[in-house]
Amino acid sequence: MVLSHRMRRSVRRTALTVLKTTGAFRLVEGTDWRRRRLSILCYHGVSLDDEHEWRPYLFLRPQQLEHRLAILRRGNYAVLPLGEALERLYRNDLPERSVALTFDDGTYDFYSQAYPRLKQAGFPVTVYLTTYYSQLELPVFSLICSYLLWKARGQGTVVLKELGVRQAVVLDSEKARQLAVDQLVTWADGQDMSGAQKNEIAARLAELLHIDYRELVAKRILQLMNRREVKQLADDGVDFQLHTHRHRMPLNEEMLRQEIGENREWISQAAAGARRHFCYPSGAYRPEFLKWLAAEDIVSATTCDTGIATPQSNPLLLPRLVDTSGRSDLEFESWVNGIAHFLSSGKRARLAYRPD
Numbered sequence: 001m002v003l004s005h006r007m008r009r010s011v012r013r014t015a016l017t018v019l020k021t022t023g024a025f026r027l028v029e030g031t032d033w034r035r036r037r038l039s040i041l042c043y044h045g046v047s048l049d050d051e052h053e054w055r056p057y058l059f060l061r062p063q064q065l066e067h068r069l070a071i072l073r074r075g076n077y078a079v080l081p082l083g084e085a086l087e088r089l090y091r092n093d094l095p096e097r098s099v100a101l102t103f104d105d106g107t108y109d110f111y112s113q114a115y116p117r118l119k120q121a122g123f124p125v126t127v128y129l130t131t132y133y134s135q136l137e138l139p140v141f142s143l144i145c146s147y148l149l150w151k152a153r154g155q156g157t158v159v160l161k162e163l164g165v166r167q168a169v170v171l172d173s174e175k176a177r178q179l180a181v182d183q184l185v186t187w188a189d190g191q192d193m194s195g196a197q198k199n200e201i202a203a204r205l206a207e208l209l210h211i212d213y214r215e216l217v218a219k220r221i222l223q224l225m226n227r228r229e230v231k232q233l234a235d236d237g238v239d240f241q242l243h244t245h246r247h248r249m250p251l252n253e254e255m256l257r258q259e260i261g262e263n264r265e266w267i268s269q270a271a272a273g274a275r276r277h278f279c280y281p282s283g284a285y286r287p288e289f290l291k292w293l294a295a296e297d298i299v300s301a302t303t304c305d306t307g308i309a310t311p312q313s314n315p316l317l318l319p320r321l322v323d324t325s326g327r328s329d330l331e332f333e334s335w336v337n338g339i340a341h342f343l344s345s346g347k348r349a350r351l352a353y354r355p356d
Contacts (some may be wrong), residue, residue, distance in 0.1 A: 012343065016334050029075070029337035035096050038089045038309040039336045040082075040302060041068075042320040043103045046113040048221055054150045056325035062113050067329050069121045072099060077336060081239060082126040082277060086300050086318075092311055099336055101125045102302060102320065104243065104279055106134065108220040111229045115238065127233075128243035128279035128302075131266040132195065134224040140247075141198040142185050143222045145205055149177040152209040160208065163187065163201060227270045234271030241277040242267070242298070249284050253292045260296050276300070290316045308341055 019025060028034055045051060045059040052059040060068075072079055078095040080088070085100040101118070103110050106129035118125050133140050152158070153171045160169060160180060164187025170176045184205070188198050206213035217223075225233070234240055245262035264275045276299045280289075283304025293301055293316055300315045307319030321335045334340040 013328065013330065015343065016330050016339075019339060020330065020333075025333065025337050025339055028339045029097050031338075034338040035094055035098075036092060036311060037098070037338060038085050038094060039099045039338070040085075040309055040318060040320040041099060041101050041336070042302070042304060042322045043101070043114070044105060044322075045107050046109045048109050048113065048219055051109075051147070051221065052325045054147055057322075058324070059109075060323065060325050062117070064325060065114060065117055068323065068332055069117060069123065071329060071333050072123070072336065073121060075333070075337070079123045081124040082241070082300075083239070086277075086309075086315065089309060089313075090311055090315070097337065102279070103127045105130055105247070106225050106230070106240075106243070108223045108225055108229070111225050111233065112220070115233060119236070124237065124239070126239040126241055126277065128277075129230065129240050129263075129267055130224070130243040130245065130247040130281065131263050132246045134226055134230065135266060136195045136199075137223065137226050138195060138199045139202060139217060139222045140224070141188070141195070141202060142181060144202050144216070145184055146177065146181045147216075147222060148202070148206050148209055148211055148213075149180060151211055153177070155209065158208060160184070160205070163205060163208075164190075230267070230270040234273075239273070240267050240271045240275075241279070242275050243279050244281055247281045249281055249286075249289065251286070253288075253295075256289070256292050257296055260293075260298075278302075280304070285317065290314075308335075308338060 043060065043065075046062055046065050047059045052061050075097065077097045077099045079099050079101060082100045082102060085094070085098060088094045088098070101123055103114060103125060106127050110127060115125070149169065149171060155171050157168050157170055163184050165180045165183045169180045184201070188201055193201070203213045206216070230240060242260055242263050244259040245266065246259060248259065250256045250259065260278070267275055276297060278293060278298045278301040280301060280303055285301075285303060298316070300318060302318045302320050304322050305317075305319045306321060309318050313319065323332060331340070334343075
């Protein structure tokens, strides 16, 4: 009998409940096996409004983040700065229950929602910052278009031919909405639009959907931190590292190294320190990237592959746990203490090369 995803998840949660009740969680987290491993946690966004309903695999509710941080505090986890954690991983002198916290992209909600909670907890954090939209100070085009169509999901059908979408969009269909976003982005890219021009298209889309775009822009939903905010947090101890300038991994060495160079230069103008740690946008990587990253003096690169890092892990292909709204506190705890490693075969992230 093949179990459904929901049934498998129910069985897994039952098993974890039994393991925790019987003391297996405490047993594993206190072993030398766990001490020699580093759990790198990956977050993307913390909702300003309803983003966790739109993309639960990217956004947590603020209360969920608070629960995660409370688990780390109660469990006496050693939350280390990423650079220090990796050095100690490969020297094999990590403290017990070592964890590193990373946030991808650098959206404004990190500044307003995540960082105040992290600061209160006293936890260091690394932000892998993509910088084109930080510089532009506008919503990320592909994301805001997707969000707008989702916000309008109860409106029936809309015609968007003027925006390059060939067929009427059935708004309550996730598949139809995604197809519309793909066509809209392809159409805008085909006309070589600038970020500012794309923003005008997003504003027109909002108008056609009867959504107040100015209000969304004012809330800073799906915008990145600007230079002032990055500098403020960097001065307060936040570690900003590389995530490419345009959130893309070109399949050409010169173009990729240009992406990294522009990304590094922009961050360095706002934050002191070295930029030698990297995160693959969308978790996408290929074998040739490793040599290109090494040529840029990058010493570590994190993926979105599920797993816990060991001294044998390739430092340019480090696994992480991508935390999501759909993950229970119990499942989260099972990953940071290490027991989930024995219940999972690991999961490689979906490859994606399209820039935002």
